[in-house]
Amino acid sequence: MSLDVRAVLAVSLLSVGAAAQADESSVTLAAGEGVERVQAYCAMCHSLDYIVMNSPFQDRAGWDKTVTKMVKVMGAPLTPEDSEAIAGYLAANYGKPPQ
């Protein structure tokens, strides 16, 4: 067990009793190029755990499809440049690992 994992485990054990008070501000995304756009646009309609939950099994084409659905069906107000940056971030940080 690495030190990092042990540290997380220790914090988790302490906080089990307080787990009933969680809210979406507890969700943080990996730092990376484009994360600000993801936080600004995706969180307009849903908590960001949707992203983490749906990982790491979608490749770039899969994340492109998701972003396209958010724009075309759900009405996300993204420019093509936003969509490109957001899908790029998702694939790089929450994408399917190379086989």
Added chain:
Amino acid sequence: MDRRKFLLKASGTFAGGLLLPRLGLGAATSEGLPAGTIASSVLDALPGKRPLIKRTFRPPNYETPVELFREAYTPNDAFYVRWHSAVPELALAEWRLRVGGPAVRQPREYSYEEIVRKFRRAEVAAVNQCSGNRRGLFAPHVPGVQWGYGAMGNAVWGGVRLKDLLEDAGVTAGALEVVANGADAPMLTGPDFVKSLPMWKALDPDTLLAFEMNGAPLPSGNGFPARIVAPGWTATYWIKAVTELTVSDKAFDGFWMKTAYRVPKGMFGDSGFASQDTEQNSPITSIKVNSLIVTPAPGATLALGRRAEVMGIAWDGGSGIRRVEVSLDGGARWREAKLGRDLGRYSWRQWRHDFKPQAAGPVTVLARAVARDGAAQSEKLVHNPAGYHHNVVQRADYHVA
């Protein structure tokens, strides 16, 4: 990204480190879920609910931990919550139900008091199961809410027959579908969550407009003050916080009917919803026969030479459960489990099986249900793009010592 790197990133998902899913959520019931799902899930209590497994905060998607399925009826405060957009908060005194549309003779509007005064009370015990229950267990994974086993529950639903409401308004000969809309509204310009039922299902005496579950008002998370109860059909049709019923002479073509909640044509049999079938696909409708091992929790230690009892539940889309079989030898021999009381054909049925572990080491219990219509659980996952109808033979691994 290698696995270790991913785990490190995932471990930073919650600033407060509120969870390690292995604690409280059960390592065994997380098995098969995507790593990101495990990392981002946490036990959390919505108002009026006990802690459930949070999959997403907003809109709220929370599932029931498997150990709470020990009870015949799922307590209201333990019942799973699933929304496509924000939960509407309605006051009963202001709530109205409008019944209208091109295939209705006399459009009506009712208050709660008018409905309970005018129509006979009806009840049905029924499993409410999200279409995507167990989606998270699909291999390969498919996008969507990554549910484990708990996007379902069993309750006694109380209200009035949808049929009685529709007949009061007068359904014309051209009626094809009843379109149900709730008070929830889409974010931005997205499609409103609206679903339709074929007339035969809407007029079925077991299809209700329910105000109660398990003898108490519906919690807001489960559709207060009124929801559709379409027993035997997946929960996508059980519109919550319903305010409007439109009887239509045309097939409803909203996004959530026409595009979403679809299965490839013929993959799961006849949909029973001809007006919504296309050349390529059909709407998901009837729940497939299924079972779940509830106790002991997978991973538990069983005492060598002492009686062990495996308990579970089994259900289908309304034919009822004929038998549940259990195997302790990897599927070579199957024994019939003892079925619990029959609570109605739409309810799940409890089952139990006793055995004495005779050898120390690992033991695997398999369980499969057969419905009264002859349908049996799948040996292998029937993979489909939206991740529906996961009903493979169940497996729980234990350790004997």
